[in-house]
Amino acid sequence: MVRLLKILAKIVLWFVGLSLAFVLIFKFVPPPVTATMVMNGDGITKDWESLSNIDRNLVSAVVAAEDGKFCTHDGFDVEAIEKAIERNARGGRIRGGSTISQQTAKNVFLWQGGGYVRKGFEAWFTFLIEKIWGKRRIMEVYLNVAETGIGTYGAEAGSQRYFGHSASRLSKSEASRMAAALPLPQKRSVTNPTGFTRRYGNMIAARMGVVRRDGLEACVYD
Template identity: 40%
Template sequence: MASRFSRAGFVGKLFIILTRLALAFALGVVALAFAYRYVTPTSTLMLAREIEGEPVQRLYVPLAQISPNLRAAVIASEDALFCRHHGVDWGALREVIDDADADGPSRGASTITMQTAKNLFLWPWRSAIRKAIEIPLALLIDFVWPKRRVLEIYLNIAEWGDGIFGAEAAAQRYFQKSADRLDLRQAALLASALPNPRLRDPARPSRQLSRRAATIIARTRSTDTACVN
């Protein structure tokens, strides 16, 4: 009997500890979300690379110093309804949820805001738990930040190759120019590389990458980017 009570007491204490940790994490994330509206952030992936001893290259620039071509190409490629939704594209999420495996919905269900939330606060590998946390974080970010800030941070923390983070570092690495001087094809090639940036080289694109870039260029003509111009 005593053993049963002691076991129940241990489970109760463990539950309280885990609840407090979860609450502390939530409060910390909320505080950071408000702070990151004004403060330059660092992504969890960048921190992981640095902890592992890998070189990290990033040159943070404001959105005004990133070519409108890249803004349009990334929105057309990653999240065509970025200017219309409030952090989560519920229609896209519903379309993939029935086909999702145990790891949760695919990248196709992730908005730019959701990817920003993941890159800033969560871990890179897919899981249903991560997706469940990612959604409310995206809603919070969209509520706290203007759309221009969301895209600015996303473009400054996205990985574009081994240790290459952000549009400015990527533009200099692949095209030897600053991010504000990217033409539409170069922007589309960078956007095409995002789903698998460590294996795709925008400077030496494969046929598949070039075709993907051409598709993105065509999509930019009908993509709403008014919220970030």
């Protein structure tokens, strides 16, 4: 038993050390590839861009769509998580309450799909990037690794694919449509949205004004 505990302690120490090392490295270096990119099997099209070269409209759009409390939480939106648990307890399609920070931690360091084990690792990496990266870097990485289409990752590659121009000049309408498709980028159309995706995009576009007015993305630019 003592030997087993020593082995487990070494594994934990190695994991903590390695995870800290990768988080520190990726604070300054773009993640070269992620598990999601490799496991999808659809090829990889990506083009890293600094946040200063990504239009602010997209930042406002993803905050409006994904995480209105991005600038005020410490990585976890407790209220959203509790609501997700209540909805899931009623049955139907499983929904999460993940913040942009949690999604970034998952996209960079882990794999897609549910499960308590992955959620536990996700919480650990979310804590680390909140403490070590800060909000601006989290947003920058999120907008560069999020899947924006089949085999397409990041704002720049998505903007070039759908609109034929750089992410540095996304219009309000373009940004809201990209944000509306983010939860299901392989199924939702960005260029010709219909039905729910179109309505959701319009709702995001309307919320973007509130995000700007109330400074809900101000921490990204402080």
